[in-house]
Amino acid sequence: MSGSITVPPSLRASKVLGIGGYRPTRIITNDEIIDKIDSSDEWIRTRSGIETRRWASDEETVVNMSVAAAGKALANAGVRPEQVDCVIVSTVTHLYQTPSAAVEIAHKLGTNYAAAFDVSAACAGFCYGLSLASDMVRSGTAQHVVVIGVERLSDLTDQYDRSTAFIFADGAGAAVVGAGNDGDEAGIGPVVWGSDGEHLNHIRQKKEWREALFGADGPEMPHLVMDGNPVFRWASYEMSKVAQQALDAAGVSVDDLDVFVPHQANMRITDVMVRQLKLPEHVGIARDIAQQGNTSAASIPLALERMMEAGEAKSGDLALIIGFGAGLVYAGQVIRVP
Numbered sequence: 564m565s566g567s568i569t570v571p572p573s574l575r576a577s578k579v580l581g582i583g584g585y586r587p588t589r590i591i592t593n594d595e596i597i598d599k600i601d602s603s604d605e606w607i608r609t610r611s612g613i614e615t616r617r618w619a620s621d622e623e624t625v626v627n628m629s630v631a632a633a634g635k636a637l638a639n640a641g642v643r644p645e646q647v648d649c650v651i652v653s654t655v656t657h658l659y660q661t662p663s664a665a666v667e668i669a670h671k672l673g674t675n676y677a678a679a680f681d682v683s684a685a686c687a688g689f690c691y692g693l694s695l696a697s698d699m700v701r702s703g704t705a706q707h708v709v710v711i712g713v714e715r716l717s718d719l720t721d722q723y724d725r726s727t728a729f730i731f732a733d734g735a736g737a738a739v740v741g742a743g744n745d746g747d748e749a750g751i752g753p754v755v756w757g758s759d760g761e762h763l764n765h766i767r768q769k770k771e772w773r774e775a776l777f778g779a780d781g782p783e784m785p786h787l788v789m790d791g792n793p794v795f796r797w798a799s800y801e802m803s804k805v806a807q808q809a810l811d812a813a814g815v816s817v818d819d820l821d822v823f824v825p826h827q828a829n830m831r832i833t834d835v836m837v838r839q840l841k842l843p844e845h846v847g848i849a850r851d852i853a854q855q856g857n858t859s860a861a862s863i864p865l866a867l868e869r870m871m872e873a874g875e876a877k878s879g880d881l882a883l884i885i886g887f888g889a890g891l892v893y894a895g896q897v898i899r900v901p
């Protein structure tokens with residue numbers, strides 16, 4: 564036996580260093596979609612809290628929106644693209660099986676041949692990616708990691724489907740994760756995550772690609788379908804428990820918390836979680852869904868960015884984030900706002 568494997572000596576603290584988002588320019592009002600789903604502006608506002616959403620144009624691709632969001636996050640973090648060691652992209656709407664969106668994004672950002680890969684964890688994707696990035700930085704595998712949540716859900720949404728057409732939307736959000744200085748406390752708490760395959764079919768692509776393209780009814784886009792009601796109940800009640808576990812894992816109480824940024828699935832789900840967690844009045848609640856719709860993996864960084872820009876989340880604040888969605892999958896952690 565010869566030689567020995569050298570590993571970085573000890574775990575260090577990881578932090579979110581910067582956040583950035585990209586919102587497509589085209590704003591879609593409820594009035595523009597209600598005729599196709601026999602609905603009303605009032606029903607959509609009351610049942611989901613959504614007033615407008617954004618749908619991407621042809622030029623606002625998964626890659627282009629991601630590059631814009633990540634560029635902003637890097638600028639806010641004060642990190643140059645060539646300092647990035649890894650790019651993680653969470654998405655379920657990059658319509659190429661291969662190569663990954665992450666490789667093209669890493670290239671367009673101008674990284675120095677950074678490692679790059681995509682993650683498929685639906686609306687929990689940003690928190691999954693953040694957990695991976697945090698562990699890479701803590702263990703010394705990477706110095707700086709860009710985590711992106713990006714979706715063009717309008718591509719996979721049937722505009723005539725009453726349970727999805729008013730909810731899903733497009734956008735990108737990004738975070739830069741890096742190491743703290745010696746002696747710094749952790750900026751990203753332990754993740755609490757999991758999956759529940761018993762509910763595999765509650766949110767799903769209607770058909771697999773071969774069936775959609777070559778099946779008897781094809782060719783057609785294999786749209787997403789959702790059993791809204793069971794998802795609503797699962798998200799509201801089970802995810803409140805996961806959110807509490809994420810607080811406990813970080814050793815943080817609701818009184819210590821400054822902001823709560825849950826996945827922007829439905830305003831009513833957020834309201835139930837706020838009540839279940841008994842969040843005190845002083846905790847700022849992300850409500851980006853009203854203007855942005857449900858952007859799946861992009862929703863948490865976009866919502867946090869809006870709160871930071873509005874002064875509702877300040878540098879150093881403690882934020883509880885939690886993502887949940889198709890799978891069903893979930894992940895939550897406490898982070899310090901950069």
Ligand SMILES: CC(C)(COP(=O)(O)OP(=O)(O)OC[C@H]1O[C@@H](n2cnc3c(N)ncnc32)[C@H](O)[C@@H]1OP(=O)(O)O)[C@@H](O)C(=O)NCCC(=O)NCCS
Binds near residue numbers: 602610611686798889
């Ligand atoms: C989709 C959702 C808003 C539907 O709300 P809901 O209260 O569960 O609605 P239901 O399906 O039980 O239907 C209730 C009534 O509204 C009607 N309805 C359903 N969709 C409608 C629409 N788009 N417009 C108008 N009426 C609608 C139904 O026909 C039903 O009418 P009825 O009472 O006369 O029979 C809700 O289930 C939801 O938000 N689920 C979670 C979705 C989500 O967050 N997904 C992403 C997770 S990542």
